[in-house]
Every structure is written in structure tokens, then in C-alpha cells.
Amino acid sequence: MDNLTVSKETELSRLRTQVKNLAGPSAPSKKIIVDDTEAPKKPAKKKPSNKPTKPNPSAQQQSQQPQPH
Secondary structure (H helix, E strand, C coil): CHHHHHHHHHHHHHHHHHHHHHHCCCCCCCCCCCCCCCCCCCCCCCCCCCCCCCCCHHHHHHHHCCCCC
């Protein structure tokens, strides 16, 4: 019984030292800085449209004239 206890204690101490060696020296954790202050975006420029703003006057005159029956 004593032999079993001694062997388990030595195994535990061996495993503890192995864990300490594998963990290594504790390095300071790196700080991650997130810059979330973005410059305001410039508004998009509006493209000039190629469509005429007023309909063709000759087309208006034709549609406004009464058609003979």
C-alpha cells in the first residue's frame, strides 16, 4: 500500500513539473487596439442625368390638340 502511495505521489510531482515546463514563462498578453474613429465619408457626387427635364414641346402640342371625329 505504501509503495502505491509513493509511486502515485512521484507520478503527480512529475506531471506537475511537466505542466509547468510546457506552460513556459508567462508572456505578457498583447494588447489589441481597435481604431473605430473613422473619418466621416464624403458624400457621393451625383452624376448628371442625360434625360431631358422637359418633354419635347412638339409632342405635347400633338397630344393636346383635339382629334377630328
